Amino acid sequence: MAKRGNGEGSIFMRADGRWYSALTYRDDVGEVRRREVSGRTQAEVRAKLRELRERVEAGAPVKDASITMAVWLEDWTTKALPASDRKPATIDLYATIARSHLVPKLGSPPLDRLRPPRRRGPGARQAPRRPFCVIRPDDLHGAPGRPRRRGPGRADPAQSGRPGQTPGRRARRRGHLPAQQVEALLEAIRGDRPESLHRVMLATGLRRGEALALHWRDVDLDAAVIRVRWTLSRTSAGPGLGLPKTEKSRRTVPLPVPAVETLRAHRKRQAAEQLAAGSLWQASGLVFTSEIGTPLEPRNALRRFEALAERAGLRGVRLHTLRHSAASFLLAAGTHMKVVQEHLGHSSYAITADIYSHVAPVQQREAADKLGQAIR
Structure with a gap:
């Protein structure tokens, strides 16, 4: 028995x-x-x-809920989601996805009608692939601190894979600019107002949000270092500061000599802008601001850079391309992968190695050439 x-x-x-x-x-x-x-x-x-x-x-309901998915999602986006410890930009994104995509497609049926998709055997016909959703199954639970985390429907229909797992992202090779294209880009941005921002990002590998959130108090030009302590992202209330994405992201980054010179000149230009703005100036302490001292809108910064890249004849180039280019230059110069990981603020060595594995063959070729010269 x-x-x-x-x-x-x-x-x-x-x-x-x-x-x-x-x-x-x-x-x-x-x-x-x-x-x-x-x-x-x-x-x-x-x-x-x-x-x-x-x-x-x-922690799931013992009895299937009879309310609709639309009602449950509205409760989730107005109560549990804002009470969570997620960043404001993430909260805005999840709420938008829920209202714009999940409610129209899944809002009508009651929660007890929702089921995980059936798994197909090797010979079964495969259904069309669906776009990857940035909301993970765990994100559809209640806010932290509640007695139990509870998902909708029977056995949490949000879980579409194996229990406890979320969809993973396969590491991709990131695009970077070779030296010749960097020269063309620097020529295109010369004299443009955000030139300093782009040069510093290329010299340091900072993420867009990290660069836009950089404060003067975290810049030490005498020691030639900057401290990354904040990130700036767009929220429903406008640009807002938040903590970097991981503990490793809070780091100290060395500045090359050209970047130090760029920031010295930029500080003088900003002082002139403050004088010209007069009472309109809004002191934020940020390094890169608008003409009246307010934080730069991340999307506007991206659009401006893309326009400048088009001027240089570069298509498909994004602000994040500057970060990958900086990393590729460091690795091609023989910098150890561990040092590059800490420089970029990746949470693990494996992430850096997976993303920038395309640089390894170049290093291997150079190592083989040096070995050949040594044994002649």
Whole structure:
């Protein structure tokens, strides 16, 4: 006889010929609850008890909810999501995706009608691929600090893969600019107002948000270093400061001599702009600002750079291309991958190695040439 789990009663047959049992458990507020199950056989009842126990252990509703997905998502975006510890830009993004894409497509059916997609065998016809959704299954749970994390529907329909796993992103080779294209780009941005921003990003490998959030108090031109402590992103209320994406992102980055000279000249130009703006100037302490001292809008900074890249004859070049170009130059110069990881603020060595594996063959060729010269 199979051993009963915690809270399970005995399985017995009633006068109607059906088998019955019950599961006793504690709900979200700690109250003791009891739910009965029935079936035509003992095996069917045991399976239902096992399913109920799994739901309780996973923090999912024991009874399927009857509200619609649209109602649940509205509650999630207005209560649980704002109460979470996610960045404001992420909260805005998730709320927009929920209202613009999830509600129109999944809003009508009740939660108890939603099911994970069936897995197909090797020979089955594959369905069309769906766009990758940036909202992970874990993101559709309640806000941190609640008694239980609870997802919608039966056994959390948001989970479409193996339990506890979320869709992963395969590492991709990142585009970078060779030296000749860098020269063309620098010529195109010469004299443009955001020239200093672009030169510093190319010289340091800073992310866009890190560069736009850089404060003068975190710049030490005498020691030729900058400290990355903040990131700037767009929110529904406008540009806002937040913490960098990982602990490794909070770092000190050395400045090459040309970058130091660029920042010295930029500080003089900014002082002249402040004088010209007069009472309109809004002191933010930021290195890269608008003509009245306010933070730069990240999307506007991106659009301006793309226009300048087009002027240089470069298509498909983004601000992030400057970061990858800086990393590629460091690696091509023989800098150890671990040093590049810390320079870029990647959370692990493996991430740097996967992204910039395309630089390794160049280093291997140079190493082979040096070896050939040594053994002549």
